[in-house]
Amino acid sequence: MKILLSGGAGFIGSHLAEELLSRGHTVLCADDLSLGTETNLSVLKGRRGFAFVTADLRSLRATESVFRKQRFDCVFHLAANSDIQAGERDMTLDLGRTFMTTVNLLSCMKRHGVKQLVFASSSAVYGELPGRISENSGPLQPISYYGAAKLASEAYISAFCRQCGAKAWIIRFPNVIGPRATHGVILDFVKKLKKDPRRLEVLGNGRQFKPYLHVDDLVRAILHVWGKSRGELNCFNVAGRGRTRVSRIAGEVAAASGLKGVKIRYGKSDRGWKGDVPQFDYSLDKITASGWRARLLSDAAVKKAVREIWSENR
Amino acid sequence: MKILLSGGAGFIGSHLAEELLSRGHTVLCADDLSLGTETNLSVLKGRRGFAFVTADLRSLRATESVFRKQRFDCVFHLAANSDIQAGERDMTLDLGRTFMTTVNLLSCMKRHGVKQLVFASSSAVYGELPGRISENSGPLQPISYYGAAKLASEAYISAFCRQCGAKAWIIRFPNVIGPRATHGVILDFVKKLKKDPRRLEVLGNGRQFKPYLHVDDLVRAILHVWGKSRGELNCFNVAGRGRTRVSRIAGEVAAASGLKGVKIRYGKSDRGWKGDVPQFDYSLDKITASGWRARLLSDAAVKKAVREIWSENR
Numbered sequence: 001m002k003i004l005l006s007g008g009a010g011f012i013g014s015h016l017a018e019e020l021l022s023r024g025h026t027v028l029c030a031d032d033l034s035l036g037t038e039t040n041l042s043v044l045k046g047r048r049g050f051a052f053v054t055a056d057l058r059s060l061r062a063t064e065s066v067f068r069k070q071r072f073d074c075v076f077h078l079a080a081n082s083d084i085q086a087g088e089r090d091m092t093l094d095l096g097r098t099f100m101t102t103v104n105l106l107s108c109m110k111r112h113g114v115k116q117l118v119f120a121s122s123s124a125v126y127g128e129l130p131g132r133i134s135e136n137s138g139p140l141q142p143i144s145y146y147g148a149a150k151l152a153s154e155a156y157i158s159a160f161c162r163q164c165g166a167k168a169w170i171i172r173f174p175n176v177i178g179p180r181a182t183h184g185v186i187l188d189f190v191k192k193l194k195k196d197p198r199r200l201e202v203l204g205n206g207r208q209f210k211p212y213l214h215v216d217d218l219v220r221a222i223l224h225v226w227g228k229s230r231g232e233l234n235c236f237n238v239a240g241r242g243r244t245r246v247s248r249i250a251g252e253v254a255a256a257s258g259l260k261g262v263k264i265r266y267g268k269s270d271r272g273w274k275g276d277v278p279q280f281d282y283s284l285d286k287i288t289a290s291g292w293r294a295r296l297l298s299d300a301a302v303k304k305a306v307r308e309i310w311s312e313n314r
Numbered sequence: 315m316k317i318l319l320s321g322g323a324g325f326i327g328s329h330l331a332e333e334l335l336s337r338g339h340t341v342l343c344a345d346d347l348s349l350g351t352e353t354n355l356s357v358l359k360g361r362r363g364f365a366f367v368t369a370d371l372r373s374l375r376a377t378e379s380v381f382r383k384q385r386f387d388c389v390f391h392l393a394a395n396s397d398i399q400a401g402e403r404d405m406t407l408d409l410g411r412t413f414m415t416t417v418n419l420l421s422c423m424k425r426h427g428v429k430q431l432v433f434a435s436s437s438a439v440y441g442e443l444p445g446r447i448s449e450n451s452g453p454l455q456p457i458s459y460y461g462a463a464k465l466a467s468e469a470y471i472s473a474f475c476r477q478c479g480a481k482a483w484i485i486r487f488p489n490v491i492g493p494r495a496t497h498g499v500i501l502d503f504v505k506k507l508k509k510d511p512r513r514l515e516v517l518g519n520g521r522q523f524k525p526y527l528h529v530d531d532l533v534r535a536i537l538h539v540w541g542k543s544r545g546e547l548n549c550f551n552v553a554g555r556g557r558t559r560v561s562r563i564a565g566e567v568a569a570a571s572g573l574k575g576v577k578i579r580y581g582k583s584d585r586g587w588k589g590d591v592p593q594f595d596y597s598l599d600k601i602t603a604s605g606w607r608a609r610l611l612s613d614a615a616v617k618k619a620v621r622e623i624w625s626e627n628r
Binding site: 099106107125127136139142143144148151152155158159163233235 | 450
C-alpha cells in the first residue's frame with residue numbers, strides 16, 4: 001500500500017516506518033523536524049519504498065502539497081506534540097501540532113478520496129477515570145491539553161468516518177518507551193544522571209503507577225489492529241500487561257548507569273506535574289480478544305528500554 | 315455578577331440574556347451576527363445592565379479586545395455554528411464557530427483570570443449511543459462535525475479547568491425549540507409550508523424520535539445547575555421528559571397552519587441527513603436529583619413552540 005506517515009521522523013513514527021517498509025509498503029514520511037530528527041531518518045534513508053518530505057502539517061497548504069505528490073491508500077497520523085509539560089505552558093502547542101494537523105489531514109483525505117486513517121491516540125483522553133478503563137468507558141475528561149487535543153482529534157475523526165465513508169483505527173497508547181525516545185520518564189532520568197551523577201530528582205513522589213509499552217510491541221499492535229479490525233471506527237486500548245511504579249524506573253536507571261551511590265530524591269506530590277495522570281489501569285480485553293498481546297510485560301519493557309536509552313545517550 | 319455571553323444575539327443566547335438580566339446580572343453579549351440577529355437584540359436593548367458588542371470570536375485578537383473592556387466573573391459560551399447540515403458541507407464552519415471560539419475564550423479567561431465557564435454542549439457528543447444515555451456513558455463518537463466540535467470544546471474545557479483552577483458547567487442540550495429559533499425541524503416545516511401550502515416534505519421517514527426542550531425550560535435548567543453544582547467540572551444532560559416523533563411535529567405544524575389538506579410526504583431514510591441522530595434517549599437522573607425538572611413534556615414543548623414559531627413567521 002501507499003502510505004503517508006505523519007511524524008515519521010519521530011520516536012514512534014520512525015519505528016513504525018521501518019516495520020511498514022519491511023512489510024513491503026511504500027511510505028512517505030512527512031515531518032516538520034520540530035521533534036523528529038535527521039538521526040531517526042538515517043535508519044530509513046535508502047530503503048526501498050521510502051521517501052521523506054519536510055512539511056509542517058499545521059498549515060493546510062503544506063498538507064495539501066503533500067497530498068498532491070501521490071495518491072495514498074492510507075494515512076498513519078503520528079505527528080503530534082509529545083511534550084505534555086511544554087503543552088501546559090503554551091496552550092497552542094497541542095492545538096497546532098496534534099489537533100490542527102489532524103483536521104488538515106482529514107480535509108485533504110476528503111478532497112483526495114483517501115479512505116483509511118490510523119491515529120495515534122492516548123490514554124490521556126480518559127483523564128483520571130478510576131478502575132479498569134475500557135474503550136467504552138466514560139466520561140472522557142482529559143486533564144492535560146495533550147489529552148484534550150487527542151480527544152478533540154478523535155471527535156473529528158469519528159465524524160469524518162461517518163461523513164466521508166472512511167475507516168479509522170484509533171489506538172490509545174499508554175506510556176511508550178524504547179530507543180529514539182524524545183521525552184518521557186526514562187530519558188528524563190538518564191539526562192539528569194548525566195548532568196549530576198550523584199543525585200536523581202524525581203518529579204512527584206515516585207508512587208505513580210502506570211502501564212509501559214515497548215515501542216516494538218506498540219508497532220506490532222498498530223499493524224495488528226489495522227489488519228484485523230475492519231469496522232468504520234476501530235478504537236483500541238493498547239499496553240503491555242502489568243504496571244510499573246516510577247520509583248522502580250528510577251532504580252532501574254540508577255542501576256543501569258553503573259554509578260555508585262546515586263541518591264534518588266522524591267518530590268511530595270502524587271503526580272509529576274499538573275496534567276500527569278498518576279495511576280491508571282487499562283482493560284486490554286478488546287485487543288487481547290483480537291489476538292494480540294505484548295511480548296514484554298510492563299516491568300520487562302522498562303528494563304529493556306532503560307538499557308537501550310542509556311546506550312544511546314552514553 | 316459580570317457576565318460575558320457569547321452568542322448573545324442568537325436564539326438561545328437572547329433568551330438566556332433576558333433571564334440573566336432579570337436576575338440582576340450585568341451582561342455583555344458578544345456576537346458576530348452571522349446567525350444572531352438585531353431583532354433578537356431588540357428585546358434586550360435599553361435594559362439595565364445590558365451591553366452588546368459585535369465581535370467575531372474566531373479571532374483571538376477580537377476575543378482579547380472584548381476581555382479588555384471589563385473584568386468578567388463568568389463566561390457563558392453559546393456562540394456556535396447551529397446549522398448542522400451546513401457544517402457537513404463545509405468542515406471549517408463548526409471548527410471556527412464552535413471550537414475556535416471556545417479555545418479563544420479559554421485563552422483569554424486564562425490571561426484575565428476568569429474562573430467560571432458555562433458551556434452550551436449537545437447530545438450530539440454521544441453520536442449514536444444506544445440505550446438511555448447518562449453523562450458518564452461512552453464511547454463518545456459523534457457522527458456530525460457539529461457534535462465533533464462540541465466534544466472537542468468539552469475536551470479543552472476539561473483540561474483548562476485542571477490547568478487553571480477554573481470551574482465549568484457543561485450542559486448537553488437536546489433539540490431546543492421556541493421563539494427566535496434560527497434552525498431546526500419546526501422552523502424548517504413552517505418555512506416549507508409558507509412556500510408551498512399544499513405539501514410538506516419531511517427529511518427522513520418521520521420516525522426520528524428525540525426529546526425536545528422548550529427554550530424557557532432550558533434557560534431555567536442552565537441557571538439551576540450553575541447555581542447548584544459546584545464541582546470543578548459539572549456535566550449535565552438536560553431535556554424535557556419524553557420524546558416526540560418527527561411525524562408528530564409535522565402534524566402539529568400542519569394543524570397550526572390553519573391550511574386545509576396539507577399533504578405530508580416522508581423520505582425513505584431513517585435519518586434526515588447524514589449527521590442526524592434519528593433516535594436517542596437521555597437519562598435525566600443527574601439533573602433530576604439536583605432538583606430540576608422541565609415544566610413541559612417533550613410533546614407539550616413541541617405544541618407550544620409550533621404556535622410561537624408560526625406566530626413569528628406569519
